[in-house]
Amino acid sequence: MSLHATIDRVTDRIRNRSHSSRDAYLKKIARAAEEGPRRAHLSCGNQAHVYAAMPDKEDFVATRKPNIGIVTAYNDMLSAHQPYERYPDLIRKAGHAAGATVQVAGGVPAMCDGVTQGRAGMELSLFSRDVIALAAGVALSHDCFDAALYLGVCDKIVPGLVMAAGTFGHIPAVFLPAGPMPSGLPNDEKSKVRQQFASGEVGRDVLMAAEMASYHSPGTCTFYGTANSNQMLMEFMGMHLPGSSFVNPNTPLREALTIAGVERAAAITKLGNDYLPAGEVLDEKAFVNGMVGLMSTGGSTNLVMHIPAMAKAAGILIDIEDFHDISEAVPLMARVYPNGLADVNHFHAAGGIGYMIGQLLEAGLLHPDVKTINGTGLDGYTAEPKLDGARIRWDAGAKDTLNDKILRPASEPFAKTGGLKQLEGNLGRGVIKVSAVAPERHIIEAKARVFSDQEQVKLAFKNGEFTEDTIVVVRFQGPRANGMPELHSLTPMLAVLQDRGLKVALVTDGRMSGASGKVPAAIHISPEASVGGPLARVRDGDVIRLDAVMGVIENLTDTFADRKPVPFDGSDNAEGMGREMFAVFRAVAGPATEGAGVVV
Numbered sequence: 001m002s003l004h005a006t007i008d009r010v011t012d013r014i015r016n017r018s019h020s021s022r023d024a025y026l027k028k029i030a031r032a033a034e035e036g037p038r039r040a041h042l043s044c045g046n047q048a049h050v051y052a053a054m055p056d057k058e059d060f061v062a063t064r065k066p067n068i069g070i071v072t073a074y075n076d077m078l079s080a081h082q083p084y085e086r087y088p089d090l091i092r093k094a095g096h097a098a099g100a101t102v103q104v105a106g107g108v109p110a111m112c113d114g115v116t117q118g119r120a121g122m123e124l125s126l127f128s129r130d131v132i133a134l135a136a137g138v139a140l141s142h143d144c145f146d147a148a149l150y151l152g153v154c155d156k157i158v159p160g161l162v163m164a165a166g167t168f169g170h171i172p173a174v175f176l177p178a179g180p181m182p183s184g185l186p187n188d189e190k191s192k193v194r195q196q197f198a199s200g201e202v203g204r205d206v207l208m209a210a211e212m213a214s215y216h217s218p219g220t221c222t223f224y225g226t227a228n229s230n231q232m233l234m235e236f237m238g239m240h241l242p243g244s245s246f247v248n249p250n251t252p253l254r255e256a257l258t259i260a261g262v263e264r265a266a267a268i269t270k271l272g273n274d275y276l277p278a279g280e281v282l283d284e285k286a287f288v289n290g291m292v293g294l295m296s297t298g299g300s301t302n303l304v305m306h307i308p309a310m311a312k313a314a315g316i317l318i319d320i321e322d323f324h325d326i327s328e329a330v331p332l333m334a335r336v337y338p339n340g341l342a343d344v345n346h347f348h349a350a351g352g353i354g355y356m357i358g359q360l361l362e363a364g365l366l367h368p369d370v371k372t373i374n375g376t377g378l379d380g381y382t383a384e385p386k387l388d389g390a391r392i393r394w395d396a397g398a399k400d401t402l403n404d405k406i407l408r409p410a411s412e413p414f415a416k417t418g419g420l421k422q423l424e425g426n427l428g429r430g431v432i433k434v435s436a437v438a439p440e441r442h443i444i445e446a447k448a449r450v451f452s453d454q455e456q457v458k459l460a461f462k463n464g465e466f467t468e469d470t471i472v473v474v475r476f477q478g479p480r481a482n483g484m485p486e487l488h489s490l491t492p493m494l495a496v497l498q499d500r501g502l503k504v505a506l507v508t509d510g511r512m513s514g515a516s517g518k519v520p521a522a523i524h525i526s527p528e529a530s531v532g533g534p535l536a537r538v539r540d541g542d543v544i545r546l547d548a549v550m551g552v553i554e555n556l557t558d559t560f561a562d563r564k565p566v567p568f569d570g571s572d573n574a575e576g577m578g579r580e581m582f583a584v585f586r587a588v589a590g591p592a593t594e595g596a597g598v599v600v
């Protein structure tokens with residue numbers, strides 16, 4: 001099947017937009033690679049420090065064995081990252097068996113958005129992505145690695161690691177996932193209990209029991225939020241091994257996949273014959289393939305910010321119009337919570353990413369001719385890993401969906417488009433994801449209630465102030481205001497108002513979680529209110545029209561245009577919980593529509 005015209009056009013548009021930056025980038029990584037094996041240029045003193053603690057220092061000194069650096073986001077805080085505790089030992093063993101030496105190059109921080117959701121810490125969350133990129137850069141700056149293994153799963157961690165892998169694009173990179181926790185209380189039942197708690201029907205004890213039954217063991221949370229969207233992205237972009245995203249942690253298959261990933265890293269260094277620098281995998285076609293994966297699975301809106309930031313690190317410029325156009329051409333093939341009742345374990349069992357890639361390749365909606373760490377084109381990603389003793393055998397993946405309530409063919413999708421829309425109008429530019437929003441709620445015209453933070457919304461809800469259709473405007477939530485926290489903790493209340501028959505929508509320069517879903521939310525509105533953007537001129541009672549069908553976000557009040565913006569008072573967000581250390585990030589962060597980058 002020939003390539004779909006839209007995919008071809010958008011790829012060309014990105015290539016043309018990025019021509020000079022990508023050209024300069026490729027020259028930069030070629031220069032870096034010219035210096036040959038990394039450690040050849042370290043002085044004796046430098047080298048002695050590198051291998052002082054290495055048990056196999058002779059190998060390092062006397063041979064040309066590739067030295068593999070691990071950049072790990074292990075901590076006990078994130079259930080998704082806790083399985084990484086054992087990875088370095090497993091990787092060392094596999095590396096030695098593959099003829100390489102292995103060192104942990106360094107650690108990076110990882111924030112759990114589930115722990116910080118609705119709290120001050122969430123104001124550091126988006127910036128932690130760039131902190132992760134910086135920390136990974138410090139690890140790789142020892143300049144003695146011939147390949148890097150990146151251990152990270154969750155929301156800002158994979159994007160930050162990819163930003164580093166792109167910056168150090170001369171070093172081959174393999175991402176090693178840890179996998180989702182086994183299914184617990186279904187996500188929709190958890191959300192129902194949250195709404196019952198929000199409306200006072202159940203007590204905190206019932207809520208706690210539901211939460212603990214939903215999040216119950218090591219592994220990624222099972223909803224299709226940003227963390228699991230990241231896993232999908234790495235697979236569609238060829239940075240993971242095929243079929244590796246959603247294999248549960250601490251299982252023989254997971255262990256065998258980790259070993260196979262280490263072997264691939266050892267095989268693609270410049271010391272061998274299959275040198276594959278990360279910068280050549282992270283190209284325009286790979287990012288377009290990742291965007292197709294995002295749309296066809298109904299993935300997290302946070303990737304609409306992270307993908308441009310990751311791409312920029314590889315000299316590639318991506319705009320929200322690219323997401324919009326790809327979304328218009330790509331069918332929604334998966335229904336995974338919050339877009340459905342299934343979780344990622346069910347999705348994987350129904351055929352998973354391999355089935356989707358096969359379908360989308362057949363439909364001409366993916367670039368087949370890409371470089372991947374698997375050593376194949378994207379057709380290699382329709383294969384499925386099976387245990388063959390302690391090794392991996394690659395079998396042909398599912399040709400048919402095993403559950404058409406979760407996964408459908410590209411020719412008979414759940415929806416003809418990916419459900420992510422670009423919004424434009426006199427309130428600025430932003431996005432809305434409607435794949436989980438009922439069609440009758442795609443257009444809302446109502447009076448505005450304006451708030452400056454989510455706590456004010458919660459208080460107004462508690463005081464019963466929402467009695468009519470309402471556009472809830474929460475402004476001063478952009479990256480330069482307070483670090484652009486997720487406003488996901490508003491979801492249960494807004495869903496209660498919807499269930500009471502009101503038409504409600506959220507309009508904000510902030511963002512939502514990938515786990516947010518059924519309430520229409522116009523997010524990432526730029527320019528943000530704190531720099532004088534249009535949201536700063538909205539008043540209670542203004543009539544706002546949110547039209548996700550035509551892609552319009554408009555204030556219909558005629559006096560709106562002549563008003564002065566309400567000034568931003570950042571005193572509440574300037575300190576406490578470490579926010580005082582991020583003033584420089586707030587001062588330089590880019591616009592959300594370009595990825596809200598600090599270091600890119």
Ligand SMILES: O=C(O)C(=O)C[C@H](O)[C@H](O)COP(=O)(O)O
Pocket residue numbers: 112113114115117155224225226227300302486488512513514515
């Ligand atoms: O997917 C994302 O972008 C997220 O940030 C998910 C967050 O981790 C949520 O906060 C966890 O979901 P809840 O348990 O509903 O709070």
Ligand code: SF4
Pocket residue numbers: 078079080081111112113114115154155220221225227228
């Ligand atoms: S998916 Fe979200 S809530 Fe779950 S461990 Fe990762 S960051 Fe935390």
